[in-house]
Amino acid sequence: MSQIKTANVKFDKNGAPFSADFDDIYFDNTLGCQQSEQVFIKANNIEQAWLNFNASEFVIAETGFGTGLNFFLTLEKFIAFKRCNQSAIKLHFISTEKYPLTLQDMRKALKLWPQFHLFSEQLLAQYDIAANTQQTYTFADAAVSLTIHFRDASAAFSAIEVPDKGLVDAFYLDGFAPSRNPEMWSKALFTQLARLAKKGASLGTFTVAGFVRRGLSEVGFKVNKIHYGNDGNDAEKTESTQARFIGLRRGKPITGFKVREKVESSKHATIVGGGLASACAALALANKGINVTLLCKDEQIAQGASSNAIGALFPLLHQDKDSLSLFYQQGFEHSLALFKQLIKQGYQFSHGFDGLIDVSYKAALVQRQQTFCQKNVWPDDLIHGISKEQVNDISGIDVDHPGLYMPRAGWVCPPELVQAIIQAAIATxxxxxxxxxKVLAVKSLANNRWLLTTNKGQKQIQNLIFCTGADSLAIDSLAQLPLSVVRGQVSQMQSNDRIENLKTVLCHKGYLTPENNGVHCIGATFDKDDNDTRLRDEDDQYNINMLASCLGDIGNWSMADVRASKARLRCCTPDHLPMVGRVPKIEKHQEYYQHLSKDKNWHYKQPAPLNNGLYVLTGLGARGLCSAPLLAEILAAEICNDDYPVDEEMLFNLSPNRFVIRDLIKSKS
Ligand SMILES: Cc1cc2nc3c(=O)[nH]c(=O)nc-3n(C[C@H](O)[C@H](O)[C@H](O)COP(=O)(O)OP(=O)(O)OC[C@H]3O[C@@H](n4cnc5c(N)ncnc54)[C@H](O)[C@@H]3O)c2cc1C
Ligand SMILES: C[S@@+](CC[C@H](N)C(=O)[O-])C[C@H]1O[C@@H](n2cnc3c(N)ncnc32)[C@H](O)[C@@H]1O
Structure with a gap:
C-alpha cells in the first residue's frame, strides 16, 4: 500500500544489510546466527517452554521482522522439536515491520542464510508488502503460521484481540538500538506487551538500556540482565535482557521480615563446599559475571552427600498445589533445563531421563493415585496416573501395580554431574x-567483611557462602539455624536377567534405579541424628527387604548381590524445604518482630536484619538434584541485586529467617 515506507538498505562487502536511515545493522553478521539465537531463543528458553507447554498453539510476538532471521531460526528449531518430541503443538509467530525490505533487498539479504533456503523461498514467493497491512504465511504443513503486520509495532499490537488469559507466550524485542529508534521503544509499546502477555510469558531483547528495563518493569515484567561468556571476541555481545511477565501486584505491601534489602555490589564471592549446591552456585554466579573461589575441605570435590552413585531426579508433588510441591515443580524444570544444556554443550555425566514411576503398590496408594487423578492439578507431562499394564510396558519389567508416572523425570550420577557443572563453571x-x-572459623569484621580462617591461612572476604551440606551443623555462624542430619545408606546391586530391562526409576518406600555400570541402586535408609558414615551390613539387608516388601521379588536379590554401598548424610530442615539467602541475625529478629507473638498479622516496615555478605545454601535434604540449580539462581540474584526467579511467597518459604519468624508467631504471649 502506498503509505508503507520501505527500508533504505545498504549491503556491505559480505552482503550483510545495513539501515542507512537508522545508521544501524540488521544483525551482527560477524557471528552468524549466534547472536540472534542467544538473545532471543536462549533468553526465552524457548525449547524448554515448548516442552512444558500444555495448550495447542504457542504464540511468539516480535517487533521488527527485518529479514526474518529470528523467525527462520525459530522455525528450524520448532520443526526439530516437533520431530524429536512428537509434539502436536502449533506455532504462531506474529511479527511487526514498519519499514519492510523490498522484495529485491529481501532476496539479497536472505542469500546470507543458505540453510534456510527452502523456507525463505516459500516466504519470498508470497512476500507482497504493497498488498496489505497484514499478511499470514504458513510453513511445515501448516504447523507454523507467520503473520507480519506491516506497520508500527505498538499500533499493530493494539489492534490484536486478546483473550482473558492473554495471548502471547514469548516476546522477541528486536528493532534498532533504542538510542537510534526511540519512537519504537515507547511506553505505548510496553503497555501493549503487557496487554498481550500471558501470565509467565517470557521476553528477550538485545538491549540493556535502562529506560527499556524500567519501562518493562513498570508494566509488570520481572527484568533480568544476562551476562554471556566472551571468548575474547570483541564483537560478541556480552549482555542482554531477559524478562518474565508477572503482572502488576495489587494489594497490601509485603511485610518487613519478608523483605531482603539490596546488597553492596561486588565482583567476588567465596563458596565453602564441594557438592552439588556449591557447583550450581559457582556456575550461577559466574554466569552473572562474579568471580568465584570455591574452597573444599576434601582432596576432591563431591565427596559428601553428592557422592552417591545414582540419584533420582523428580519433583515432590502432592495432590494439591501446596508451597512444597510448587517449589519442587519449579526446581525440577530448572534442573532439567540445566542438565540438558550441559549435555548439549558436551559435558558428560551418566544419566537417564526416561521417566520415573511412583508405584501404587498397596491399597492406600491406589486410593491416593485415584484422588491425584481426580484432582488433576498438574500438567500431564509432569505427572499422570497409569494402569498396571502401562507400568509394565513403560518400565520394561513386570511390576504389576498401577502408578503415578513422571515422563520427564529420571536419574543422574551426582558426582559426575558435580564435576560437569564445575567444569562448565571453570570454562567461564x-x-x-x-x-x-578446610574452613575452620569465620569472624565478622567492622568493615563489612568476613575474616576467614582455613587450614592454609586467613583472608578477608566480602561475600562468603556456605554450601556445606550436613557439615553446616559444625559451622558456628550457622549454629542458630534449625538444621539436622539424616544418615542414609544406598546399596548397589548386581544386575541380572530379571531386572536388567528396567527402563525407568521405580519409587516405592525407597527407590530402584535402572542399570548403570552393571548395577542398580536401591535405598535408602533414613536414620535421624545419626552422623556415622561407616557402612553397615544390616542397612544393605534393610534396603533389600524394603524393596521386596513393597514390590516383591523384583530383583531376586540377596546380600550376595551387593556390589558396593555408600552411607552419607543428608542435611535437613524442619519443613522439608531448603534454605538460601543471607544468614539472619536471630536476636535482632526477636527484638524487632516481637509483636508477632501477639498478632501474627502485624505489618512491619522494618526489613529483615540479615548478616550482609554471609550466605547459606543448604538443607537440600533428599532432593538436592531437583532443587540446587534453582536455589543457586536465587542466591546469584541476591548477590547481584537482580530480580529473583521466584515470587515473594516462595522466597520467604526458602528464607533462612522463616524459622525464627514462625517461632515468634508460635510463642504467643
Ligand atoms: C543416601 C542418600 C540418598 C540420596 N538420594 C537422593 C536422590 O535420589 N535424589 C536427590 O535429588 N537427592 C538425593 N540425596 C540428596 C542429595 O544427595 C543432597 O541433597 C545433595 O547432594 C546435597 O548437596 P550439598 O552440596 O548441599 O552437600 P554435600 O554434597 O554434602 O557437599 C557439602 C560439601 O561441603 C564441603 N565442606 C563441608 N564443610 C566444609 C568446610 N568447613 N570447609 C570446606 N569445605 C567443607 C564438603 O567437603 C562437601 O564437599 C540423597 C542423599 C543421601 C545421603
Ligand atoms: C535490527 S532490525 C531487525 C532484524 C530482524 N529481526 C532480522 O532478523 O533481520 C530492526 C527492524 O525493526 C524495524 N522497525 C523499526 N522501527 C519499527 C517500528 N516502530 N515498528 C515496527 N518495526 C520497526 C526496522 O525496520 C527493522 O527491520
Whole structure:
C-alpha cells in the first residue's frame, strides 16, 4: 500500500544489510546466527517452554521482522522439536515491520542464510508488502503460521484481540538500538506487551538500556540482565535482557521480615563446599559475571552427600498445589533445563531421563493415585496416573501395580554431574576451585567483611557462602539455624536377567534405579541424628527387604548381590524445604518482630536484619538434584541485586529467617 515506507538498505562487502536511515545493522553478521539465537531463543528458553507447554498453539510476538532471521531460526528449531518430541503443538509467530525490505533487498539479504533456503523461498514467493497491512504465511504443513503486520509495532499490537488469559507466550524485542529508534521503544509499546502477555510469558531483547528495563518493569515484567561468556571476541555481545511477565501486584505491601534489602555490589564471592549446591552456585554466579573461589575441605570435590552413585531426579508433588510441591515443580524444570544444556554443550555425566514411576503398590496408594487423578492439578507431562499394564510396558519389567508416572523425570550420577557443572563453571574463566581447604572459623569484621580462617591461612572476604551440606551443623555462624542430619545408606546391586530391562526409576518406600555400570541402586535408609558414615551390613539387608516388601521379588536379590554401598548424610530442615539467602541475625529478629507473638498479622516496615555478605545454601535434604540449580539462581540474584526467579511467597518459604519468624508467631504471649 502506498503509505508503507520501505527500508533504505545498504549491503556491505559480505552482503550483510545495513539501515542507512537508522545508521544501524540488521544483525551482527560477524557471528552468524549466534547472536540472534542467544538473545532471543536462549533468553526465552524457548525449547524448554515448548516442552512444558500444555495448550495447542504457542504464540511468539516480535517487533521488527527485518529479514526474518529470528523467525527462520525459530522455525528450524520448532520443526526439530516437533520431530524429536512428537509434539502436536502449533506455532504462531506474529511479527511487526514498519519499514519492510523490498522484495529485491529481501532476496539479497536472505542469500546470507543458505540453510534456510527452502523456507525463505516459500516466504519470498508470497512476500507482497504493497498488498496489505497484514499478511499470514504458513510453513511445515501448516504447523507454523507467520503473520507480519506491516506497520508500527505498538499500533499493530493494539489492534490484536486478546483473550482473558492473554495471548502471547514469548516476546522477541528486536528493532534498532533504542538510542537510534526511540519512537519504537515507547511506553505505548510496553503497555501493549503487557496487554498481550500471558501470565509467565517470557521476553528477550538485545538491549540493556535502562529506560527499556524500567519501562518493562513498570508494566509488570520481572527484568533480568544476562551476562554471556566472551571468548575474547570483541564483537560478541556480552549482555542482554531477559524478562518474565508477572503482572502488576495489587494489594497490601509485603511485610518487613519478608523483605531482603539490596546488597553492596561486588565482583567476588567465596563458596565453602564441594557438592552439588556449591557447583550450581559457582556456575550461577559466574554466569552473572562474579568471580568465584570455591574452597573444599576434601582432596576432591563431591565427596559428601553428592557422592552417591545414582540419584533420582523428580519433583515432590502432592495432590494439591501446596508451597512444597510448587517449589519442587519449579526446581525440577530448572534442573532439567540445566542438565540438558550441559549435555548439549558436551559435558558428560551418566544419566537417564526416561521417566520415573511412583508405584501404587498397596491399597492406600491406589486410593491416593485415584484422588491425584481426580484432582488433576498438574500438567500431564509432569505427572499422570497409569494402569498396571502401562507400568509394565513403560518400565520394561513386570511390576504389576498401577502408578503415578513422571515422563520427564529420571536419574543422574551426582558426582559426575558435580564435576560437569564445575567444569562448565571453570570454562567461564571466573571460577577457581581449591581442594584440601578446610574452613575452620569465620569472624565478622567492622568493615563489612568476613575474616576467614582455613587450614592454609586467613583472608578477608566480602561475600562468603556456605554450601556445606550436613557439615553446616559444625559451622558456628550457622549454629542458630534449625538444621539436622539424616544418615542414609544406598546399596548397589548386581544386575541380572530379571531386572536388567528396567527402563525407568521405580519409587516405592525407597527407590530402584535402572542399570548403570552393571548395577542398580536401591535405598535408602533414613536414620535421624545419626552422623556415622561407616557402612553397615544390616542397612544393605534393610534396603533389600524394603524393596521386596513393597514390590516383591523384583530383583531376586540377596546380600550376595551387593556390589558396593555408600552411607552419607543428608542435611535437613524442619519443613522439608531448603534454605538460601543471607544468614539472619536471630536476636535482632526477636527484638524487632516481637509483636508477632501477639498478632501474627502485624505489618512491619522494618526489613529483615540479615548478616550482609554471609550466605547459606543448604538443607537440600533428599532432593538436592531437583532443587540446587534453582536455589543457586536465587542466591546469584541476591548477590547481584537482580530480580529473583521466584515470587515473594516462595522466597520467604526458602528464607533462612522463616524459622525464627514462625517461632515468634508460635510463642504467643
Ligand atoms: C543416601 C542418600 C540418598 C540420596 N538420594 C537422593 C536422590 O535420589 N535424589 C536427590 O535429588 N537427592 C538425593 N540425596 C540428596 C542429595 O544427595 C543432597 O541433597 C545433595 O547432594 C546435597 O548437596 P550439598 O552440596 O548441599 O552437600 P554435600 O554434597 O554434602 O557437599 C557439602 C560439601 O561441603 C564441603 N565442606 C563441608 N564443610 C566444609 C568446610 N568447613 N570447609 C570446606 N569445605 C567443607 C564438603 O567437603 C562437601 O564437599 C540423597 C542423599 C543421601 C545421603
Ligand atoms: C535490527 S532490525 C531487525 C532484524 C530482524 N529481526 C532480522 O532478523 O533481520 C530492526 C527492524 O525493526 C524495524 N522497525 C523499526 N522501527 C519499527 C517500528 N516502530 N515498528 C515496527 N518495526 C520497526 C526496522 O525496520 C527493522 O527491520
Amino acid at each position: 574463566g571466573k571460577v577457581k576451585v581449591k581442594t584440601n581447604r
